[in-house]
Amino acid sequence: MKFVMLLYVTLLCLTYFILGVTDGLSLPQVPSHTCVIGAGYSGLAAARYLKEYGINFTVFEAAKDVGGQWRFDPRVGTDEYGVPLATSQYKYLRTNTPRQTMEFNGFPFPEDTPSYPSGSCFSKYVRKFAKDFGLLDDIQLLSYVTSVKRVGSHWDLIYNYSPDNSNYTVHCDNVIIANGQYVQPVVPKFAGLDTFRGTVLHSHDYRDPCHYKGRKVLLLGAGASGLDLSTQLVEVADKLVHSHHLEYNQPNYPENYIKKPDIKGFVANGVVFVDGSFEEVDTVIFATGYNFGQPFLDESSGLTTTGKYVLPLHRNIVNIMHPTMFVIGVVNKVITRLLDAQGQYAASVIAGKFKLPTQDQMLKIFFEHLFTLPTIKNSKTINVNLVVEMDKYFADLSEEAGVTRVPPVMTDIRDFNAINRLEDLLNYRDYDYEVIDDFSYKRWYNPRNETCNIEE
Numbered sequence: 220m221k222f223v224m225l226l227y228v229t230l231l232c233l234t235y236f237i238l239g240v241t242d243g244l245s246l247p248q249v250p251s252h253t254c255v256i257g258a259g260y261s262g263l264a265a266a267r268y269l270k271e272y273g274i275n276f277t278v279f280e281a282a283k284d285v286g287g288q289w290r291f292d293p294r295v296g297t298d299e300y301g302v303p304l305a306t307s308q309y310k311y312l313r314t315n316t317p318r319q320t321m322e323f324n325g326f327p328f329p330e331d332t333p334s335y336p337s338g339s340c341f342s343k344y345v346r347k348f349a350k351d352f353g354l355l356d357d358i359q360l361l362s363y364v365t366s367v368k369r370v371g372s373h374w375d376l377i378y379n380y381s382p383d384n385s386n387y388t389v390h391c392d393n394v395i396i397a398n399g400q401y402v403q404p405v406v407p408k409f410a411g412l413d414t415f416r417g418t419v420l421h422s423h424d425y426r427d428p429c430h431y432k433g434r435k436v437l438l439l440g441a442g443a444s445g446l447d448l449s450t451q452l453v454e455v456a457d458k459l460v461h462s463h464h465l466e467y468n469q470p471n472y473p474e475n476y477i478k479k480p481d482i483k484g485f486v487a488n489g490v491v492f493v494d495g496s497f498e499e500v501d502t503v504i505f506a507t508g509y510n511f512g513q514p515f516l517d518e519s520s521g522l523t524t525t526g527k528y529v530l531p532l533h534r535n536i537v538n539i540m541h542p543t544m545f546v547i548g549v550v551n552k553v554i555t556r557l558l559d560a561q562g563q564y565a566a567s568v569i570a571g572k573f574k575l576p577t578q579d580q581m582l583k584i585f586f587e588h589l590f591t592l593p594t595i596k597n598s599k600t601i602n603v604n605l606v607v608e609m610d611k612y613f614a615d616l617s618e619e620a621g622v623t624r625v626p627p628v629m630t631d632i633r634d635f636n637a638i639n640r641l642e643d644l645l646n647y648r649d650y651d652y653e654v655i656d657d658f659s660y661k662r663w664y665n666p667r668n669e670t671c672n673i674e675e
C-alpha cells in the first residue's frame with residue numbers, strides 16, 4: 220500500500236515536473252501546419268492570431284475573395300465553377316448590431332463611421348483587416364474543401380481548386396473550421412407548395428428589393444432577416460403579406476402591409492392561413508433561418524453534427540475527441556466579436572500558450588455545462604451550442620487561455636440593441652454609440668448619410 224502511494228506521488232511529481240518544463244515553451248517543438256477552412260470574419264480572425272504566434276497555416280476559401288457573409292455577390296445558387304455561394308448579403312443591408320460589437324480586437328473602424336455601417340462598408344473593413352495583418356498570402360482562394368479525415372495523428376484535408384477542377388490533399392496537424400453558421404437555408408414544408416405557380420425563394424437568395432417591385436409577396440418569418448426584408452419590401456411591393464408570430468412594436472406601415480398568422484397551405488395563386496383567410500400572392504420568400512453544416516467532416520473526426528449542433532466541444536470550440544480540431548462560430552445569440560475571441564483561443568491552444576485540460580476533464584466540463592442549459596432542461600431543442608451568459612463566456616476564455624477580455628460593455632450593448640431593434644425597427648440604426656469604458660457607453664440620435672473612410 221505504502222509503495223503504491225509512493226509511486227503515485229512520484230508520478231504526480233514527475234508529471235508536474237514535465238509540465239513545469241514544457242509550460243515555458245510557447246511554440247510547438249515540431250514544425251506544424253494548420254489548415255483553416257473559410258476566410259470570412261472567423262477564419263480571418265483566427266489567421267491573424269496564428270500569424271502573430273508564429274504558426275504556419277493556410278486558409279482555404281471557396282469564394283474568389285475573402286469576407287464570407289460580408290462579400291456581396293449579385294448571383295445566387297452557385298458561382299461560375301458550380302461551387303455554392305455562401306453569402307446572403309443583399310443591397311442596402313446595414314448591420315443590425317452596432318459595429319463596436321463586431322470589430323476585430325484592436326482594429327476599430329474609422330471614428331466617423333456610423334455605428335450601423337452598410338454591408339459594403341463592413342466588407343471593405345474585413346478586406347482591409349486581411350490586408351493590414353498580412354494574411355492575403357496565406358489565403359488560398361477558389362479552394363473548396365470537400366473532406367477532412369483523421370489519418371494517424373494528423374488530418375487529411377481535400378479541396379477542389381475551382382480553376383482546374385482538380386482535387387488536392389493537404390496534410391494538416393491542426394484544423395480550424397470557420398465555414399460560417401449561415402450555410403444551409405431551412406425551407407419548411409407546406410401542403411400544396413408544389414402546386415403554387417409563383418416564385419419561391421429563401422432569404423439566402425434575396426439580393427435586391429427592386430426585383431419585387433409591383434409584386435404580391437408573401438414573407439414568412441420575423442427573425443433578423445424577416446424583419447429587415449419587411450422594411451425593404453413594403454416600400455416596393457404591390458402588397459406584402461407577412462406571416463409571423465413575433466410580438467414587437469410593428470411600425471406604422473402603409474396599407475399594402477398585411478400581417479398574417481401561420482400558414483396552412485398553398486394553392487396555385489396564393490396562400491391560406493390557419494385562421495382560414497386567403498391572400499393572392501405571386502412570390503414567396505422564406506426568411507426561415509439556417510442550419511449549421513460541415514458536410515466535409517468525416518466520421519473519423521469524432522464529432523457528432525446535425526444542422527442544429529456540433530458536439531462534444533470544449534468551450535464550444537475544441538473537438539474534445541481530437542483536440543487538434545477547432546470549430547468557430549457554431550454558437551447562437553452572440554456578438555460577432557465573440558468569433559474573434561474563439562479564434563484567439565484556438566490559436567493559443569495550437570501555439571501552446573496554455574494547456575488544455577485532459578480529455579476526461581474536458582468531457583466533465585462539457586457535461587456539467589450541458590445540464591445547465593435551459594434548452595436541455597426544458598428539452599425543447601437540443602441546442603447544446605448555446606452561449607447563455609455571454610459575458611461569463613468571455614471571462615472564462617480569458618481566464619483559461621489568456622484571450623483578450625471582451626469587456627462587459629459589449630454584452631450590455633448587445634442586450635440593449637436586441638430589444639431596441641424590436642421597439643424602433645425603422646429608426647434604431649439612426650443612433651450612434653460610443654464606448655466610454657469597459658462598463659459604460661453612450662448613445663445618441665444622429666441620422667446621417669454614411670461615411671466609410673476605409674482605404675483598401
Ligand SMILES: Cc1cc2nc3c(=O)[nH]c(=O)nc-3n(C[C@H](O)[C@H](O)[C@H](O)COP(=O)(O)OP(=O)(O)OC[C@H]3O[C@@H](n4cnc5c(N)ncnc54)[C@H](O)[C@@H]3O)c2cc1C
Nearest residue numbers: 257259260261281287288305314315363364398399548555
Ligand atoms: C444576411 C446576414 C446579415 C448579418 N448581419 C449581421 C449583423 O448585422 N451583425 C452581426 O453581428 N452579425 C451579422 N450576421 C452574422 C454574420 O454571419 C457574422 O457577422 C460573421 O460574418 C460570420 O463570419 P464567419 O466567418 O463565421 O462566417 P461567413 O461569413 O459565412 O464565412 C464563412 C466562409 O467560409 C467559406 N466556406 C464555406 N464552406 C467552405 C468550404 N467547404 N471550403 C472552403 N471555404 C468554405 C465561405 O465561402 C465563407 O467565405 C449576419 C449574417 C447574415 C447571413
Ligand SMILES: *[C@@H]1O[C@H](CO)[C@@H](O)[C@H](O)[C@H]1NC(C)=O
Nearest residue numbers: 246249250251252273274275
Ligand atoms: C514552419 O514551416 C517551416 C517550413 O516547413 C519550418 O521550417 C518551421 O519550423 C515551421 N514552423 C513552425 C512553428 O511550425
Ligand SMILES: *[C@@H]1O[C@H](CO)[C@@H](O)[C@H](O)[C@H]1NC(C)=O
Nearest residue numbers: 365366377378379384385386
Ligand atoms: C474530386 O472529388 C469529388 C468528390 O468530392 C469527385 O466527385 C470528383 O470527381 C473529383 N474530381 C476529380 C477531377 O478527381
Ligand SMILES: *[C@@H]1O[C@H](CO)[C@@H](O)[C@H](O)[C@H]1NC(C)=O
Nearest residue numbers: 649664665666667668669670
Ligand atoms: C444624404 O444625401 C442626399 C443626397 O445624396 C441628400 O439629399 C440628403 O440631404 C443627405 N442627408 C443627410 C442627412 O445628410
